Amino acid sequence: MSKTDKTIYEIGYNLIPTISEEEVAKQVGAIKEKITSLGGIIISDEYPNLIKLAYEMTKEIENKNVRFTSAYFGWVKFELDPSMIAEINKMADNTLSVLRYIVIKTVRENTISTPKLVKGNRRSSSEESSSSESSEAPMDEEAVDKKIDELIEEDAAL
Numbered sequence: 336m337s338k339t340d341k342t343i344y345e346i347g348y349n350l351i352p353t354i355s356e357e358e359v360a361k362q363v364g365a366i367k368e369k370i371t372s373l374g375g376i377i378i379s380d381e382y383p384n385l386i387k388l389a390y391e392m393t394k395e396i397e398n399k400n401v402r403f404t405s406a407y408f409g410w411v412k413f414e415l416d417p418s419m420i421a422e423i424n425k426m427a428d429n430t431l432s433v434l435r436y437i438v439i440k441t442v443r444e445n446t447i448s449t450p451k452l453v454k455g456n457r458r459s460s461s462e463e464s465s466s467s468e469s470s471e472a473p474m475d476e477e478a479v480d481k482k483i484d485e486l487i488e489e490d491a492a493l
Contacts, residue, residue: 341414343378343443346423348436349406350383351394359383359407362432366411369426375415378443383409390476394434406434412441424487437487 350362367377386408393400415423420438427436 340416341376342417343412343414343441344420344423344438345410345412345441346427346436346438347408347410348383348427349388349392349408349434350432351396351401351403351434352385352405352407354407354432358432362430363409365430366426369423370411370413370415373415373419373422375413375419378412378414379445380411381409383407392434396431403434412443414443437483 346366348366350359354362363380363382367380370377384407385405387405388403392403392406394403395401423438427433427438
């Protein structure tokens with residue numbers, strides 16, 4: 336297989352907060368091991384940190400719906416043959432400690448940017464707050480989750 340046959344992906348994942356620090360390390364190792372066992376190359380990653388979730392998430396554990404308001408969030412950027420992505424999804428789906436995950440196509444380059452100062456006419460702070468309040472619609476988190484799931488299913492079908 337040539338290097339051009341591979342695509343750059345990133346898996347972002349939330350691990351349930353009830354697992355021990357040792358188990359977090361084991362899960363990160365298992366994710367990386369699965370990627371490399373499929374012929375993938377790890378480009379970069381971030382070890383999971385415990386974060387407060389923006390909204391409550393539910394996972395079925397031992398036939399009970401368990402609700403979580405925090406999770407360990409981490410990510411791994413890797414290069415892999417696109418035909419192997421289904422295996423990554425299967426591994427994440429079958430891992431009990433994975434609360435939620437997403438696999439996306441990305442680029443090799445670091446895409447984290449710093450905010451840039453914009454020069455030009457500035458409106459007064461009262462004008463900015465009134466215009467931003469009127470233009471923002473409330474976010475429907477369930478609709479966002481449903482759309483994300485649909486997009487993942489479409490990508491997996493490809």
